[in-house]
Amino acid sequence: MKFxxxxxxxxxxxxxxxxxxxxxxxxxxxxxxKTSKSGDDFISDGQAYTAFLDRENAEFNTTFFGGAIYxxxxxxxxxxxxxxxxxxxxxxxxxxxxxxxxxxxxWDFKVKSTIPVIITTELDEDLKVTGCxxxxxxxxxx
Amino acid sequence: MKKSGLxxxxxxxxxxxxxxxxxGYSSIEDNIISGDVRSPNSALNTNFDGAxxxxxxxxxxxxxxxxxxLSFDAKLGNDPSKVRLYVDEYSQSLNxxxxxxxxxxxxxxxxxxxxxxxxxxxxxxxxQLGLNAAFNTEFLNSFESKIDDEKExxxxxxxxxxxxxxxxxxxxxxxxxxLILTGGWLESIHLACQLNSKSPRQEIKQRIGEQKQSxxxxxxxLNEYNNNSLHNDLIxxxxxxxxxxxxxxxxxxxxxPEIDVENKTTTFMHSTEIDFKNEIVEEIKTKIEAIRLSIIxxxxx
Numbered sequence: 001m002k003f004x005x006x007x008x009x010x011x012x013x014x015x016x017x018x019x020x021x022x023x024x025x026x027x028x029x030x031x032x033x034k035t036s037k038s039g040d041d042f043i044s045d046g047q048a049y050t051a052f053l054d055r056e057n058a059e060f061n062t063t064f065f066g067g068a069i070y071x072x073x074x075x076x077x078x079x080x081x082x083x084x085x086x087x088x089x090x091x092x093x094x095x096x097x098x099x100x101x102x103x104x105x106x107w108d109f110k111v112k113s114t115i116p117v118i119i120t121t122e123l124d125e126d127l128k129v130t131g132c133x134x135x136x137x138x139x140x141x142x
Numbered sequence: 143m144k145k146s147g148l149x150x151x152x153x154x155x156x157x158x159x160x161x162x163x164x165x166g167y168s169s170i171e172d173n174i175i176s177g178d179v180r181s182p183n184s185a186l187n188t189n190f191d192g193a194x195x196x197x198x199x200x201x202x203x204x205x206x207x208x209x210x211x212l213s214f215d216a217k218l219g220n221d222p223s224k225v226r227l228y229v230d231e232y233s234q235s236l237n238x239x240x241x242x243x244x245x246x247x248x249x250x251x252x253x254x255x256x257x258x259x260x261x262x263x264x265x266x267x268x269x270q271l272g273l274n275a276a277f278n279t280e281f282l283n284s285f286e287s288k289i290d291d292e293k294e295x296x297x298x299x300x301x302x303x304x305x306x307x308x309x310x311x312x313x314x315x316x317x318x319x320x321l322i323l324t325g326g327w328l329e330s331i332h333l334a335c336q337l338n339s340k341s342p343r344q345e346i347k348q349r350i351g352e353q354k355q356s357x358x359x360x361x362x363x364l365n366e367y368n369n370n371s372l373h374n375d376l377i378x379x380x381x382x383x384x385x386x387x388x389x390x391x392x393x394x395x396x397x398x399p400e401i402d403v404e405n406k407t408t409t410f411m412h413s414t415e416i417d418f419k420n421e422i423v424e425e426i427k428t429k430i431e432a433i434r435l436s437i438i439x440x441x442x443x
Contacts, residue, residue, distance in 0.1 A: 026308055044300040045199040046242075047323070048308035062196035063355050064410070067206075089412065093396045096408045110409040114348075114416075115394070116355040119196075136304075137196065141205055 022050045022132040029075035029134045032106045042071045042138025049121075049135040057122035058133065066114040071138045073106040074098075074121060080105040082128045085135065086120045099124075110142065195363040197323045197356055200243040200330035201296055204250050206349055212337050214251040219244035220329070220438045222259040225266045227440045232372055235318040236437045238267040239325020242303060247333060249295040257295070261285060268306065271318060276305035317367040324360050324376070325437065327353075332434050335427035347423055351416040354387045376433070383429045390418040 026048050033042060051058035064070055076082035081103035087095045095117065098104045103124055121133050220240050228234045245260040261282070268277035281302050288294040303322075310319040331353060338346040361380050364373040397411040 023308070023312060041297060043199070043201065043296055044304045045196070046201075046300050046303035046307060046326070047196060048304055048311065049194055049196065050308070050311060051194055058194045060194035060196050061355060061359055063198050063352060065198060065202050065206075065349070065352065066414075068202065069407075089394070089396060091394070091396060095399050095410060096401075101403065101406070104406060106406065108405070108407040110407060112410065113412060113414045114352045115410060115412060115414060139199065139202060141209075 022052070022134060025075050025077060025132050025134045026050065026136075028078070029073050029136050032073040032075065032080070033071060033136045033138050042069075042140050045137045045139065047137070049137070050132060051121065052130075052132050053121075053123055054130040055125065057120050059118060059120045061116060061118055062137070063114065063116045064109065064111040065139075066111055067142055068111055068139045069142055070109045070111060071106055072109070072119070073136045073138070074134065075105060076123060076128060076131050076133045082123055082131070083133055083135075084122050084124050088118045088120070090116055090118065103127075193362070193366055195320075195323075195359050195366070197327050197359060197363075199300065200239075200326040201246045201250075201300060203330040203334050203349055204243070204246045206345060207247070207333065207337055208250045210343055210345055212341060212343070212346075214248070214253060215337070215340075216248075216253070216256055218333055218336050219247060219256075219260070222256075222263040224438060225263040228267065228270075231271065231318055232321065233437070233440045234267050234271050235321035236325040237440075238264065238271065239322040239327070240329040240434075240438065241267065242299065242322070243326045243329035243333070245299060246296060249292055249299070252290075252292055254289050257289065258286070273306045273309060275309055276302045317369050317372070320363040320367045321373075324364060327356060327360055328430060328434055328437070331426070332430050335423065335430055338423060339427060342420075347418075347420075348416050350423055350426060351387075351390045351392070351418055354390050354392065357384050357387050379429070379433045379436075383426065383433065386422060386425045386429060389422050390416060392416050 033044070049058075049060070072085060072087075074083040074085055083105065084097065084099045084103055086097040086099070087109075089095055096107065096109070098107055101107070119135070121135055123129065123131060123133060220237065222241070225237070225241075228237045241260055241263045245257065245264055248256040248260055265277060265282060268274065281298060285295060285298050288298065307319050307322070310316065310322075331350060334346050334350050337343075338350065357380065361377060361384060364377050364380070368374065368377070393415040395413045397413065399411055400409045402408070
Protein backbone atom coordinates (compact mmCIF):
# COMPACT_ATOMS: atom_id res chain seq x y z
CA MET A 1 0.00 0.00 0.00
CA LYS A 2 2.78 2.38 0.97
CA PHE A 3 4.49 1.79 -2.38
CA UNK A 4 1.33 2.75 -4.23
CA UNK A 5 1.17 5.92 -2.16
CA UNK A 6 4.79 6.69 -2.94
CA UNK A 7 4.30 5.95 -6.63
CA UNK A 8 1.28 8.27 -6.86
CA UNK A 9 3.11 11.09 -5.10
CA UNK A 10 6.18 10.60 -7.26
CA UNK A 11 4.08 10.57 -10.44
CA UNK A 12 2.26 13.75 -9.41
CA UNK A 13 5.57 15.45 -8.63
CA UNK A 14 7.12 14.49 -11.95
CA UNK A 15 4.03 15.66 -13.82
CA UNK A 16 4.16 19.02 -12.07
CA UNK A 17 7.88 19.30 -12.72
CA UNK A 18 7.37 18.56 -16.43
CA UNK A 19 4.74 21.29 -16.63
CA UNK A 20 7.09 23.79 -14.95
CA UNK A 21 9.94 22.93 -17.32
CA UNK A 22 7.61 23.27 -20.29
CA UNK A 23 6.45 26.68 -19.08
CA UNK A 24 10.04 27.95 -19.07
CA UNK A 25 10.65 26.54 -22.55
CA UNK A 26 7.49 28.20 -23.91
CA UNK A 27 8.98 31.53 -22.82
CA UNK A 28 12.29 30.70 -24.56
CA UNK A 29 10.43 29.72 -27.70
CA UNK A 30 8.51 33.00 -27.80
CA UNK A 31 11.76 34.86 -28.43
CA UNK A 32 12.30 32.89 -31.65
CA UNK A 33 8.75 33.44 -32.63
CA LYS A 34 8.60 37.20 -32.45
CA THR A 35 10.92 38.74 -34.98
CA SER A 36 11.05 38.55 -38.72
CA LYS A 37 13.52 40.23 -41.11
CA SER A 38 10.83 42.59 -42.36
CA GLY A 39 10.30 43.77 -38.78
CA ASP A 40 6.72 42.49 -38.57
CA ASP A 41 6.02 40.14 -35.72
CA PHE A 42 4.11 36.97 -36.41
CA ILE A 43 0.67 36.68 -34.83
CA SER A 44 0.27 33.67 -32.56
CA ASP A 45 -2.39 31.15 -33.54
CA GLY A 46 -3.38 31.31 -29.86
CA GLN A 47 -2.09 27.88 -28.92
CA ALA A 48 1.00 26.48 -27.21
CA TYR A 49 1.95 23.01 -28.42
CA THR A 50 3.81 21.13 -25.71
CA ALA A 51 4.77 17.50 -25.33
CA PHE A 52 7.04 15.64 -22.94
CA LEU A 53 8.92 13.22 -25.17
CA ASP A 54 11.09 10.23 -24.44
CA ARG A 55 12.34 8.53 -27.63
CA GLU A 56 9.04 9.19 -29.35
CA ASN A 57 7.50 11.87 -31.51
CA ALA A 58 4.45 14.08 -31.33
CA GLU A 59 2.40 14.38 -34.48
CA PHE A 60 -0.52 16.64 -35.26
CA ASN A 61 -2.53 17.92 -38.20
CA THR A 62 -3.17 21.53 -39.04
CA THR A 63 -4.13 23.67 -42.01
CA PHE A 64 -1.99 26.40 -43.54
CA PHE A 65 -4.21 28.92 -45.32
CA GLY A 66 -3.24 30.35 -48.70
CA GLY A 67 -1.99 33.95 -48.79
CA ALA A 68 -0.22 33.73 -45.43
CA ILE A 69 3.33 33.31 -44.23
CA TYR A 70 3.72 30.99 -41.26
CA UNK A 71 6.54 30.68 -38.78
CA UNK A 72 7.13 27.48 -36.88
CA UNK A 73 9.37 27.91 -33.83
CA UNK A 74 10.53 25.09 -31.60
CA UNK A 75 12.51 24.75 -28.41
CA UNK A 76 13.46 22.04 -25.95
CA UNK A 77 15.77 23.98 -23.67
CA UNK A 78 18.59 26.45 -23.56
CA UNK A 79 20.32 25.19 -26.69
CA UNK A 80 18.23 25.89 -29.72
CA UNK A 81 18.80 22.90 -31.97
CA UNK A 82 17.43 20.03 -29.91
CA UNK A 83 14.21 19.64 -31.90
CA UNK A 84 13.63 18.11 -35.31
CA UNK A 85 10.39 19.04 -37.01
CA UNK A 86 9.03 17.72 -40.27
CA UNK A 87 6.06 18.86 -42.35
CA UNK A 88 4.32 16.44 -44.69
CA UNK A 89 1.29 16.75 -46.92
CA UNK A 90 -1.56 14.28 -46.49
CA UNK A 91 -0.03 12.07 -49.21
CA UNK A 92 3.10 11.69 -47.12
CA UNK A 93 5.36 13.90 -49.24
CA UNK A 94 7.92 15.67 -47.08
CA UNK A 95 7.54 19.39 -47.63
CA UNK A 96 10.22 20.40 -45.15
CA UNK A 97 12.42 19.10 -42.38
CA UNK A 98 14.73 21.29 -40.33
CA UNK A 99 16.98 18.23 -39.97
CA UNK A 100 18.47 19.25 -43.31
CA UNK A 101 19.28 22.71 -41.93
CA UNK A 102 21.15 22.01 -38.68
CA UNK A 103 17.86 21.59 -36.80
CA UNK A 104 17.12 25.28 -37.29
CA UNK A 105 14.84 26.28 -34.39
CA UNK A 106 12.53 28.26 -36.64
CA TRP A 107 11.57 28.40 -40.28
CA ASP A 108 9.10 30.44 -42.35
CA PHE A 109 6.63 29.06 -44.89
CA LYS A 110 5.04 31.02 -47.70
CA VAL A 111 1.72 29.41 -48.54
CA LYS A 112 0.13 30.34 -51.85
CA SER A 113 -2.65 27.82 -51.75
CA THR A 114 -4.29 26.31 -48.67
CA ILE A 115 -2.87 22.97 -47.59
CA PRO A 116 -3.65 20.56 -44.75
CA VAL A 117 -0.39 19.27 -43.29
CA ILE A 118 0.95 16.82 -40.75
CA ILE A 119 3.62 18.19 -38.42
CA THR A 120 5.91 15.84 -36.52
CA THR A 121 8.25 16.95 -33.74
CA GLU A 122 10.89 14.87 -32.04
CA LEU A 123 14.06 15.35 -30.05
CA ASP A 124 17.36 14.90 -31.85
CA GLU A 125 18.49 11.88 -29.87
CA ASP A 126 22.15 12.69 -30.52
CA LEU A 127 21.64 15.81 -28.41
CA LYS A 128 18.82 15.11 -25.99
CA VAL A 129 16.75 12.03 -25.30
CA THR A 130 14.04 13.12 -22.88
CA GLY A 131 12.34 16.41 -22.24
CA CYS A 132 9.68 18.91 -22.99
CA UNK A 133 9.30 20.02 -26.59
CA UNK A 134 7.47 23.23 -27.39
CA UNK A 135 6.25 24.42 -30.77
CA UNK A 136 4.61 27.75 -31.54
CA UNK A 137 2.88 28.63 -34.79
CA UNK A 138 2.51 32.19 -35.98
CA UNK A 139 1.25 33.79 -39.15
CA UNK A 140 1.12 37.05 -41.03
CA UNK A 141 -0.46 38.00 -44.31
CA UNK A 142 1.75 37.97 -47.38
CA MET B 143 15.50 1.67 11.20
CA LYS B 144 12.16 1.12 9.52
CA LYS B 145 10.79 4.15 7.69
CA SER B 146 7.06 4.96 7.56
CA GLY B 147 5.20 5.26 4.24
CA LEU B 148 5.00 9.01 4.69
CA UNK B 149 8.74 9.29 5.27
CA UNK B 150 9.49 7.19 2.21
CA UNK B 151 7.08 9.24 0.14
CA UNK B 152 8.66 12.48 1.34
CA UNK B 153 12.12 11.21 0.44
CA UNK B 154 10.87 10.13 -3.00
CA UNK B 155 9.27 13.51 -3.69
CA UNK B 156 12.31 15.45 -2.48
CA UNK B 157 14.48 13.20 -4.64
CA UNK B 158 12.31 13.84 -7.66
CA UNK B 159 12.35 17.58 -7.08
CA UNK B 160 16.11 17.58 -6.67
CA UNK B 161 16.59 15.60 -9.86
CA UNK B 162 14.25 17.95 -11.67
CA UNK B 163 15.96 21.12 -10.54
CA UNK B 164 19.24 19.61 -11.66
CA UNK B 165 17.73 19.06 -15.10
CA GLY B 166 16.17 22.53 -15.23
CA TYR B 167 19.49 24.30 -14.70
CA SER B 168 21.87 21.80 -16.23
CA SER B 169 24.55 22.86 -18.64
CA ILE B 170 24.33 22.01 -22.32
CA GLU B 171 26.82 19.21 -21.78
CA ASP B 172 24.54 17.66 -19.16
CA ASN B 173 21.80 17.41 -21.73
CA ILE B 174 23.94 15.48 -24.16
CA ILE B 175 23.31 11.87 -23.30
CA SER B 176 25.16 9.01 -24.85
CA GLY B 177 23.18 6.26 -26.51
CA ASP B 178 24.31 3.79 -23.83
CA VAL B 179 22.27 5.52 -21.17
CA ARG B 180 18.97 5.04 -22.95
CA SER B 181 16.78 2.25 -21.78
CA PRO B 182 14.27 0.96 -24.30
CA ASN B 183 12.16 -0.29 -21.39
CA SER B 184 11.93 3.08 -19.67
CA ALA B 185 8.64 3.67 -17.90
CA LEU B 186 8.87 7.33 -18.83
CA ASN B 187 7.88 6.73 -22.46
CA THR B 188 4.94 9.04 -22.17
CA ASN B 189 3.58 12.21 -23.60
CA PHE B 190 2.06 14.14 -20.70
CA ASP B 191 0.08 16.41 -22.94
CA GLY B 192 -1.65 13.46 -24.56
CA ALA B 193 -2.41 13.93 -28.22
CA UNK B 194 -1.52 17.25 -29.82
CA UNK B 195 -4.18 19.19 -31.71
CA UNK B 196 -4.03 22.35 -33.78
CA UNK B 197 -6.87 24.60 -34.86
CA UNK B 198 -6.14 27.52 -37.19
CA UNK B 199 -6.66 30.93 -35.57
CA UNK B 200 -10.14 32.42 -36.13
CA UNK B 201 -8.38 35.74 -36.71
CA UNK B 202 -7.15 34.47 -40.07
CA UNK B 203 -10.70 34.29 -41.40
CA UNK B 204 -11.28 37.77 -39.90
CA UNK B 205 -8.36 39.08 -41.96
CA UNK B 206 -9.77 37.48 -45.12
CA UNK B 207 -13.17 39.09 -44.49
CA UNK B 208 -11.55 42.48 -44.05
CA UNK B 209 -9.36 42.10 -47.15
CA UNK B 210 -12.49 41.54 -49.21
CA UNK B 211 -13.87 44.89 -48.00
CA LEU B 212 -17.02 43.32 -46.65
CA SER B 213 -18.70 45.85 -44.39
CA PHE B 214 -18.78 45.26 -40.64
CA ASP B 215 -22.03 43.84 -39.28
CA ALA B 216 -22.39 44.25 -35.52
CA LYS B 217 -25.40 41.93 -35.44
CA LEU B 218 -23.35 38.91 -36.44
CA GLY B 219 -21.43 38.59 -33.18
CA ASN B 220 -22.77 37.27 -29.90
CA ASP B 221 -24.43 39.93 -27.75
CA PRO B 222 -21.82 40.95 -25.11
CA SER B 223 -24.55 41.31 -22.47
CA LYS B 224 -25.38 37.59 -22.74
CA VAL B 225 -22.25 36.91 -20.73
CA ARG B 226 -24.39 36.68 -17.56
CA LEU B 227 -26.02 33.52 -18.94
CA TYR B 228 -22.79 31.57 -18.78
CA VAL B 229 -22.43 30.17 -15.28
CA ASP B 230 -20.65 26.84 -15.74
CA GLU B 231 -17.19 26.06 -17.11
CA TYR B 232 -18.62 24.36 -20.20
CA SER B 233 -20.64 27.35 -21.41
CA GLN B 234 -18.03 29.85 -20.20
CA SER B 235 -15.27 28.14 -22.20
CA LEU B 236 -17.27 27.79 -25.41
CA ASN B 237 -18.49 31.37 -25.23
CA UNK B 238 -15.03 32.68 -24.40
CA UNK B 239 -13.94 31.24 -27.74
CA UNK B 240 -16.93 32.88 -29.44
CA UNK B 241 -16.34 36.27 -27.80
CA UNK B 242 -12.63 36.01 -28.62
CA UNK B 243 -13.41 35.64 -32.33
CA UNK B 244 -15.93 38.51 -32.10
CA UNK B 245 -13.34 40.65 -30.33
CA UNK B 246 -10.91 40.01 -33.18
CA UNK B 247 -13.57 40.76 -35.81
CA UNK B 248 -14.56 44.10 -34.25
CA UNK B 249 -10.92 45.07 -33.56
CA UNK B 250 -9.99 44.45 -37.19
CA UNK B 251 -12.77 46.81 -38.26
CA UNK B 252 -11.76 49.54 -35.81
CA UNK B 253 -15.10 49.35 -33.99
CA UNK B 254 -13.93 50.86 -30.70
CA UNK B 255 -17.17 50.79 -28.69
CA UNK B 256 -18.08 47.26 -29.66
CA UNK B 257 -14.49 46.10 -29.18
CA UNK B 258 -14.49 47.42 -25.62
CA UNK B 259 -17.80 45.65 -24.90
CA UNK B 260 -16.37 42.37 -26.16
CA UNK B 261 -13.23 42.99 -24.14
CA UNK B 262 -15.41 43.36 -21.05
CA UNK B 263 -17.19 40.06 -21.79
CA UNK B 264 -13.86 38.31 -22.35
CA UNK B 265 -12.55 39.76 -19.07
CA UNK B 266 -15.68 38.56 -17.26
CA UNK B 267 -15.37 34.99 -18.53
CA UNK B 268 -11.60 34.75 -18.07
CA UNK B 269 -12.02 35.87 -14.45
CA GLN B 270 -14.60 33.17 -13.85
CA LEU B 271 -12.42 30.57 -15.56
CA GLY B 272 -9.40 31.57 -13.47
CA LEU B 273 -7.41 32.80 -16.46
CA ASN B 274 -6.44 36.10 -14.82
CA ALA B 275 -2.75 35.39 -15.35
CA ALA B 276 -3.22 35.67 -19.12
CA PHE B 277 -5.91 38.33 -19.19
CA ASN B 278 -4.50 40.40 -16.35
CA THR B 279 -4.64 44.13 -15.65
CA GLU B 280 -1.49 44.68 -17.70
CA PHE B 281 -3.13 43.04 -20.72
CA LEU B 282 -6.38 44.99 -20.29
CA ASN B 283 -4.56 48.32 -19.89
CA SER B 284 -2.32 47.61 -22.89
CA PHE B 285 -5.30 46.59 -25.01
CA GLU B 286 -7.28 49.69 -24.11
CA SER B 287 -4.30 51.95 -24.73
CA LYS B 288 -3.88 50.41 -28.21
CA ILE B 289 -7.54 50.78 -29.13
CA ASP B 290 -6.51 52.79 -32.23
CA ASP B 291 -3.92 50.25 -33.31
CA GLU B 292 -5.67 47.26 -34.86
CA LYS B 293 -2.44 45.34 -35.44
CA GLU B 294 -1.29 45.71 -31.85
CA UNK B 295 -4.70 44.71 -30.46
CA UNK B 296 -4.67 41.51 -32.53
CA UNK B 297 -1.15 40.72 -31.29
CA UNK B 298 -2.09 41.32 -27.67
CA UNK B 299 -5.24 39.21 -27.75
CA UNK B 300 -3.55 36.35 -29.64
CA UNK B 301 -0.74 36.30 -27.08
CA UNK B 302 -3.24 36.36 -24.20
CA UNK B 303 -5.19 33.44 -25.69
CA UNK B 304 -1.93 31.52 -26.16
CA UNK B 305 -1.00 32.13 -22.50
CA UNK B 306 -4.46 30.99 -21.41
CA UNK B 307 -4.20 27.87 -23.59
CA UNK B 308 -0.80 27.04 -22.09
CA UNK B 309 -2.07 27.66 -18.55
CA UNK B 310 -5.09 25.38 -19.05
CA UNK B 311 -2.95 22.59 -20.53
CA UNK B 312 -0.41 22.84 -17.70
CA UNK B 313 -3.13 22.77 -15.06
CA UNK B 314 -4.74 19.72 -16.61
CA UNK B 315 -7.83 21.58 -17.79
CA UNK B 316 -7.54 20.49 -21.39
CA UNK B 317 -11.32 20.15 -21.75
CA UNK B 318 -11.69 23.90 -21.18
CA UNK B 319 -8.90 24.57 -23.70
CA UNK B 320 -10.66 22.34 -26.26
CA LEU B 321 -13.97 24.15 -25.75
CA ILE B 322 -12.41 27.60 -26.17
CA LEU B 323 -10.83 26.50 -29.47
CA THR B 324 -14.16 25.00 -30.57
CA GLY B 325 -16.05 28.22 -29.77
CA GLY B 326 -13.54 30.34 -31.70
CA TRP B 327 -13.63 28.00 -34.68
CA LEU B 328 -17.45 27.89 -34.79
CA GLU B 329 -17.71 31.69 -34.59
CA SER B 330 -15.24 32.24 -37.43
CA ILE B 331 -17.22 29.85 -39.70
CA HIS B 332 -20.46 31.50 -38.59
CA LEU B 333 -19.11 34.92 -39.63
CA ALA B 334 -17.86 33.53 -42.94
CA CYS B 335 -21.19 31.78 -43.71
CA GLN B 336 -23.32 34.79 -42.81
CA LEU B 337 -21.20 37.25 -44.79
CA ASN B 338 -21.10 34.89 -47.75
CA SER B 339 -24.88 34.70 -47.61
CA LYS B 340 -25.17 38.51 -47.72
CA SER B 341 -22.61 39.07 -50.46
CA PRO B 342 -21.26 35.83 -51.91
CA ARG B 343 -17.54 35.74 -52.60
CA GLN B 344 -15.56 32.86 -53.99
CA GLU B 345 -12.76 33.49 -51.46
CA ILE B 346 -15.14 33.16 -48.50
CA LYS B 347 -16.81 30.09 -49.96
CA GLN B 348 -13.38 28.54 -50.43
CA ARG B 349 -12.36 29.39 -46.85
CA ILE B 350 -15.48 27.60 -45.60
CA GLY B 351 -14.51 24.53 -47.64
CA GLU B 352 -10.96 24.69 -46.33
CA GLN B 353 -12.28 23.84 -42.85
CA LYS B 354 -12.78 20.23 -43.91
CA GLN B 355 -9.74 19.04 -41.98
CA SER B 356 -10.31 21.35 -39.01
CA UNK B 357 -13.73 19.91 -38.20
CA UNK B 358 -12.12 16.48 -37.89
CA UNK B 359 -9.60 17.93 -35.44
CA UNK B 360 -12.34 19.72 -33.48
CA UNK B 361 -14.27 16.46 -33.08
CA UNK B 362 -11.09 14.59 -32.13
CA UNK B 363 -10.08 17.12 -29.46
CA LEU B 364 -13.59 17.14 -27.93
CA ASN B 365 -13.58 13.34 -27.86
CA GLU B 366 -10.11 13.23 -26.29
CA TYR B 367 -11.08 15.49 -23.38
CA ASN B 368 -14.70 14.44 -22.98
CA ASN B 369 -14.82 14.37 -19.17
CA ASN B 370 -18.03 12.85 -17.83
CA SER B 371 -19.35 12.64 -21.41
CA LEU B 372 -20.10 16.36 -21.18
CA HIS B 373 -19.31 16.90 -24.86
CA ASN B 374 -21.48 14.08 -26.22
CA ASP B 375 -24.32 16.23 -27.56
CA LEU B 376 -21.96 18.78 -29.09
CA ILE B 377 -19.91 16.01 -30.70
CA UNK B 378 -23.09 14.49 -32.14
CA UNK B 379 -24.01 17.79 -33.77
CA UNK B 380 -20.48 18.29 -35.06
CA UNK B 381 -20.47 14.75 -36.49
CA UNK B 382 -23.58 15.69 -38.43
CA UNK B 383 -21.87 18.90 -39.61
CA UNK B 384 -18.89 16.80 -40.65
CA UNK B 385 -21.13 14.85 -43.04
CA UNK B 386 -21.74 18.10 -44.93
CA UNK B 387 -18.01 18.83 -45.10
CA UNK B 388 -17.48 15.32 -46.46
CA UNK B 389 -19.35 16.40 -49.60
CA UNK B 390 -16.61 18.88 -50.41
CA UNK B 391 -14.13 17.68 -52.99
CA UNK B 392 -10.50 18.81 -52.67
CA UNK B 393 -8.03 18.09 -55.48
CA UNK B 394 -4.41 18.40 -54.49
CA UNK B 395 -1.32 18.20 -56.65
CA UNK B 396 2.09 17.95 -55.07
CA UNK B 397 4.88 20.14 -56.44
CA UNK B 398 8.27 20.23 -54.71
CA PRO B 399 8.62 23.33 -52.50
CA GLU B 400 11.28 25.98 -53.12
CA ILE B 401 13.71 26.62 -50.32
CA ASP B 402 15.53 29.87 -49.57
CA VAL B 403 18.14 28.81 -47.02
CA GLU B 404 19.56 32.27 -46.45
CA ASN B 405 16.19 33.65 -45.38
CA LYS B 406 15.08 30.41 -43.74
CA THR B 407 11.98 30.38 -45.89
CA THR B 408 10.24 27.62 -47.82
CA THR B 409 7.59 28.41 -50.43
CA PHE B 410 4.98 25.73 -50.98
CA MET B 411 4.34 25.33 -54.72
CA HIS B 412 1.49 22.78 -54.71
CA SER B 413 -1.94 23.44 -56.15
CA THR B 414 -5.26 22.86 -54.42
CA GLU B 415 -8.72 23.06 -55.95
CA ILE B 416 -11.82 23.00 -53.81
CA ASP B 417 -15.10 22.17 -55.45
CA PHE B 418 -18.54 22.21 -53.88
CA LYS B 419 -22.02 23.45 -54.65
CA ASN B 420 -23.64 26.47 -53.05
CA GLU B 421 -26.25 24.18 -51.53
CA ILE B 422 -23.53 22.61 -49.39
CA VAL B 423 -22.48 26.05 -48.11
CA GLU B 424 -26.12 26.65 -47.19
CA GLU B 425 -26.30 23.26 -45.45
CA ILE B 426 -23.14 24.04 -43.45
CA LYS B 427 -24.50 27.49 -42.56
CA THR B 428 -27.77 26.03 -41.25
CA LYS B 429 -26.01 23.42 -39.13
CA ILE B 430 -23.48 25.93 -37.77
CA GLU B 431 -26.32 28.25 -36.76
CA ALA B 432 -28.15 25.51 -34.88
CA ILE B 433 -25.00 24.59 -32.92
CA ARG B 434 -24.06 28.20 -32.25
CA LEU B 435 -27.53 29.21 -31.04
CA SER B 436 -27.61 26.39 -28.52
CA ILE B 437 -24.22 27.58 -27.22
CA ILE B 438 -24.91 31.31 -26.99
CA UNK B 439 -28.35 30.79 -25.41
CA UNK B 440 -26.82 28.16 -23.15
CA UNK B 441 -29.63 25.77 -23.93
CA UNK B 442 -29.16 22.03 -23.88
CA UNK B 443 -28.00 20.75 -27.22
